[in-house]
Amino acid sequence: MALFAVFQTTFLLALLPLRTYKSEVLSEPLPLTPESLKVSVNSTRQRLHLQWTVHSLAYHQELKMVFQIQISRFKTSNVIWVENYRTTVKRNRVLHWSWESKLPLECAAHFIRMRSMVDDARIPKPGFWSNWSSWEEADAQNSLGHDPLFVFPKDKLVEEGSNVTICYVSRIHQDNISCYLEGVQIYGERLDRSVSAFELKNVSFIRKKGTNVFCKVDQGGALGGIVLFVSKVLEEPKDFSCETQDLKTLTCTWDPGSDTGLSKQPSQSYTLFESFSGKKTLCKHRNWCNWQVAQDSQETYNFTLVAENYLRKRSVSILFNLTQRVHPMTPYNLFPKNVRATNATMTWKVHSIGNNSTLLCRLELLAEGKVIQQHNVSIKVNGEYLLSELEPDTEYVARVRCAYTNHFWKWSELISQKFNTAEAAPSEAPDVWRNMKMVSGHPTVSLFWKPLSKVHANGKILFYNVIVENLDKPSRLEVLSIPAPARSTELTLDQCSYQIHVTAHNNVGPSPASVIVISGDPGNEEVESGRVNGTEDGFSVSWKPQSGDATGYVVEWCDGPQDLPCVLQWKNLGPNTTSTVISSGAFRPGVRYNFRIYEISAKRMAHLLEKKAGYLEELAPSDNPQVVMSNLTSHSFTLSWKDYSTESQPGFIQGYHVYLKPKAGEQCPPAFEKTVLPEDSVCCKHTIDNPEQKTFVVENLQPESIYEFFVTPYTSVGEGPLDAFTKITTPDEYSHILIRIILPMIFCVLIVMIICYLKRQWLKEKCYPDIPDPYKSSVLSLIKSKENPHLTIMNVNDCVPDAIEVINKPEGSKIQFLGTRKSLTETEFTKPACIYLLPTEKNYSGPGPCICFENFTYNQAASDFASCGHFPVTPQAPPHQLGPLTSPENLLKALEQNYMNSLGEIPAGEANLNYVSQLASPTSGDKDSLPTNPPEPALCSEYKMQMAIPLGLASAPPSENSSLSSATLLGQGEHYR
C-alpha cells in the first residue's frame, strides 16, 4: 500500500505542473471547472437545488475540492450569497448543493454561478480558483399564471416563533397595493418595481385553518393572498412509562403536550420502537400505546417513543425489566365473612399473574374515614384475613390493594367494602343525676341521664330501666321501663330514703347499673354563694371538700338563661377533684350561670357544697331601672328603683350612677361630681356602689328649679344605656304659705260677690240711684263758672211749684223711649206712676213736695197715687249717657241727641208728658221753639234736670202747655207746693 501511495503522489505531482503549464500556455479553462450546472427550484421548501459534475478528473481519481457558489437576485450583479462548498469529488459524480431562500423564489429571478479549487492536502500548491461557470437563472415567475397579483409563499408551514418573509408580485405595476395580516395592514420593503417583501417576525399560532395574508389593489379590485400555517412547536413526550398487568401486554403512557395539528398538517404521530427486538408500532392514541410481550420471554425492553410531525421529530426512551413493571389488576370479590361484635373475616380474590406468582395484598380497616388497622397478606389467588379488636355495632370499611411480590412497582387500584360489627351489651352505666323538689308536699325526684356514647352503648339503646328501692323499710322494688329516646323521668316518693338503679338496655343486654341514693328530705341546705369567673374555655369552678369520705363530686348548672326553663346539666367528678372547668357550647356572654357543687358521700347521697354564679363574659347592663320619684320638696326629692332585679342582668351589678342635670350655671349639689356625658353635655353624677341600695335622696336643690335626673346601673364592663332624662321642677319655698292665705281670700271674695249679686237692687239704690243728687253733680260747678256765678242748686223746699200739667191720654199707649225702648216695652205698667220728688238735701225733713207725673214707663190708665213710691230722681236717660253728662259739652250733646231721637221716633202729639224742667231757660220753655233751638235742653218727654233757678231768672213766660200742666198738677194734690 505504501508503495502504491508513493506512485500515486509521484504521478499527480508530475501531472499537475503539466496541466498548469498547459493552462498558462493555451489559456484554456481549468480541467477541474464545474460543468453541467443545473439549477432547479423547490417552491414548497423555497430551496434552490444545484447539481453539477467535474468531468476533468482522472478515472478513479478522488480529490477534495472547494466550490465557491454565488447567488444573485434580480440581476447578476446583485450578489446576495457567496458560499464555499467543500466536498470530495470523483470523476463523473454528480454533486448537489441546495440553498434556502428567505425570499420566496417566485418573487425574484435568481442567478447562480460557481467556480472550484482543489483543496486537497495531497497537492502541495493547489491554491487557485477555476473560472466561473456561466450564470444559471432560476426563475419561478415563469410558472405563474396571468393573475394581476400574486402573494408568496403559498401555504407555507412554519413553527411558532419563526420569521417568515412574504412577498407579492404585481403585474400591473401599481403603487397602491396594500397587504394585510389577519385583517391588519402590514408594511414591507419594495424590492423591485413590481415586488415587495414583508418580514413577519416571531409568528404565532392563530387557528388550525391558518393565518391569512392577502394583498389587494386599493381600487382595482385585484386580490391575492396566502395562508400561512403556523404550527405549535412539537413537544417532547413527558412522563413516558410502560407497565404490565399480566406480563402479556405492556401499556405505555405519556403526556403528549399540545396538539400540533393544522388543516395543512395532521396532529403529531407517535411511534413506539423497541431496540432489542427491533420492532416498532404506530400508536393509535395520542397518549398511550399497547405492546404485545413476545413469547420468547424477553425480560429487558428499551423503548423509544418518537413523536413526529411535518416539521420536527421528538423522541424519548426508557429501559426496563418487564418483571419490575408489574402493576396488578384491581382485586375483586372483597366480602366480610363471620362478622361478630369484635371481629370479622375478610375474603377477596386477585387476578393471577403468570404462573405461581404471588401478590402482596394490603388490607386496611377504616373507621370514620381513618385507617385504624393495616395488614399485609401474601396470596396467590384467594385472600382471607381475620380482623379483630373491632368495636361492637360499628361501621367499618375494609379495602384491599395488591402489588407484585417479586418486585414492588405499584399498588393496584383499591377495592372497598363496608360492613357493620354485631351489637354487644352496653359497657358502661349511664351517667345519672337528680333534681329534687317538693310537689304538693311530696318529695319529687326528677331523674336525668345522659345517653351513652356510641363507644359504650355497643348497639342501639332500646330502653332504660329505673329500679327504686326503699332503704328505710323493706318493700317491693318498683321497676320502671322508659323507652330509649327519653332522657329523664320523674318519681314521687315519700319521706323515706331511696336507692335508685338506672340501667340502659340494648338488644343484647343491660348496662352496668348507675346507683343514686335520695333522702326523703329535700334539705334545702343553705350554703355560701360565691362567684366564678368565665374564660374562653368555660367556667373554672373550684370548691373546698367538706368531708373526707366523698366518693365524688357533681357540678350542676342550667345551660340556658335564667328566664328560660332550665336544661339541667351536670358533670361527675372524681373524689380527689376540687376544681374543674365547665365548658359548654350553650354558654353565651352576658348570661348569668349558677353552679351548684354537690358532694357524693359513700352512701351515694349528694349534699350541696357550694353555689357559684358567674358570667362567661360580663356585659354592660342592657336596660335601666324604672325609677320612681317621690317626696318632692323645694330642696330635695327621692328616687327609688326597688323593682330592679340585679340577678337577671348581663353582669354583676356593682352599683348605680345617678345623673342630675341642674339648671344652667348652677353648681352640682354636694355628693355629686361634675361629669361629661357622651353627647358632650355636662351634668352631675353620683355613684352608688352598693347594688342593693335602690333608693337615693337628691338633696340641696334650689327651689323653683328644673332638674333632670337619670339612674343607670353599672357592671365591671360599663354602665347601662344612656336613656332620656326625667325632668322635674322643685316647688317654690313659700308656696304653702301663699296657699294658706290666698285660698281663704278667694273664698271671701266669692262670698261677697254672691251677696252683692243677691242684694244688687239694694246696692243700686244705695250706691248709684237712678236719680242722682244734684249737689253731687259736676254740672253745677260748670254752670257756675261759665254762665252764672250765682247759680245755685235749687232746693226743693225753696221751689214753689206752680203747676204740673199732666196730660191724661185716654188710650194707653206704649211710649217708645230711645235708648230704653226695650225695657220700656217689656215692662208694662197698668197704673200711672206717681213719683214723689224727694229732696236730696240733708236738711230736708218731712214730706217734701211731691211731683206726680206720668212716667213714660207708666201706663196712664194706672195712675193710681196709691202706688206712688219715693224714688230718687234720676234722669231717664240711657245709662250710657250718665257718665259723660258731667262735662257741659257732653251734656249738651247728649241732650241734643235725645232730642233728635225723640223727634224721629215720637210723634209730636203722642208725647203725653210735658214736664218742664225748672232748669229750662225762659226761651227754652217753649215747646214750639224746640226744633229751632236744639241745643236747649227742652225735652218733650223726658225728665229734665231739675235745677234751682233764682227767682229773677226763673220768670219763664208761661206757655200753653206749662199752664195746663200746672193746673193739672194743682188739681191733683196739695202736698206739692
Added chain:
Amino acid sequence: MLPAAGEPAAGDSWGMLACLCAVLWHLPAVPALNRTGDPGPGPSIQKTYDLTRYLEHQLRSLAGTYLNYLGPPFNEPDFNPPRLGAETLPRATVNLEVWRSLNDRLRLTQNYEAYSHLLCYLRGLNRQAATAELRRSLAHFCTSLQGLLGSIAGVMAALGYPLPQPLPGTEPTWTPGPAHSDFLQKMDDFWLLKELQTWLWRSAKDFNRLKKKMQPPAAAVTLHLEAHGF
C-alpha cells in the same frame, strides 16, 4: 232541484226521477264537492317556499360560524373580493330581463341543478371542517338542503316537469386541485356560502312568484251544474 209538492201527473213523475238520477250522476264531477282529489302543486310550493326561508335563516348562522373559522378577511362584513376561482359554482346572479324571460320550468330546473351542485360542494366543506361543532352544523344544513332539493323535485313533478338528468361524468365533485392554494380554497368556501345565500334569496322569490301564479282566484269556487234536459 227537488220535485215540487202537489199532485203531479204520471208522466211528470218519470221525468222527475230521470232528473234526480242525472243530478246524482253529475255530483262527483263537481269540484267543490270532490274532497279526495289532488290539491294541486299549491301546498308543495308553499312548503318549498317556507323551507327556503328557513334555510336562509339557518345559513345566516352557519355562515357566521364558518367565516369566523376561516378568519379575517373572510369574516369581515365589508369583504367583497373578486370571484377568484370558484368558477364551477353555479351563479345565482342573472340579468333581470333574462330572469323574467325564463318560464317556470326553466326556473325550477335551474334551482334544482344549482342546489344539487351546491349540496355536493357543501358536503366537501363538511369533510374538511376541523371542529366537530362545525361539522354538526354543516351536516344539519346539508340535510335541510337535501330536503329542499326533494321539495323542488316534488313541485316539478306536481307541475308535470321532468327532473333534469345529470350528464354522465359531469357529477360535481369537491376536489381542490393541486394548484389550488389554501387561500383560493378559502375564497371558494366564501363564494360557496355567498352563492348559497343568493340562491336561497332567488329561490324564495321564484317560489313566491310561482305560489301566486298557482293560487286559484278567490271567487272561482262556484257550484255550476248543467242540468241538461230541463
